[in-house]
Amino acid sequence: MEHIKIFDKTFKPYIRHDEIMEAIDKVAEKINNDFRNSSETPVILCVLNGSIVFTAELMQRLDFQCQLASIKLKSYSGTQSTGCVQTAMGLTCDVKGRTVIVVEDIVDTGGTIVKLDSILKEAGAARIKICTLLFKPDSYDKDIAIDYVAKEIPNAFIVGFGLDYDELGRGLKDIYVIDEE
Ligand code: IMP
8 A cells, every 4th residue: 555645635544444343333233233133224314525435335234124214414525624525415315204324434623513413303213323434532522322432543534435536546446644744
């Protein structure tokens, strides 16, 4: 794995693809343990665009019946959270009375999670569970529980495996961290 450059920034290797796969195996097992004996069909809510790659990997590991839906939110500009979360595309299915498992690529300040929670409650979801590939605990300052975390990371800007820097870098198989040096 080599350093990469996207626009003005250099990124160095951070989490290898096989390590990401192991973390997804583990988080999928936790979700399976909670849902495989349940009679309901949860909605797996992919938060576009960043979660596409993680959602695809996660769904292949789930061994209970579930329905895929998506929503598109936007809060980041460049390498900073703007604090203002906008809905770019609404929920693609009716979640009234349903259990929804939100699938996020990364939970940073938590602004996106708060917005999702209110959208889902407003739409009548019966139960909301949050699953994220990556979690920045030092940045998160909200009260909503993050039920399933594949991997915790410190506060640093990363790209790859679905995550972008100004829309580039999402297709990288590994995760890279910004190289400040
Ligand atoms: P939050 O609302 O501050 O929790 O930010 C959540 C969203 O910001 C994520 O879904 C990502 O789209 C984006 N984001 C947060 N941290 C990073 C990062 O390190 N790299 C790329 N995108 C990020």
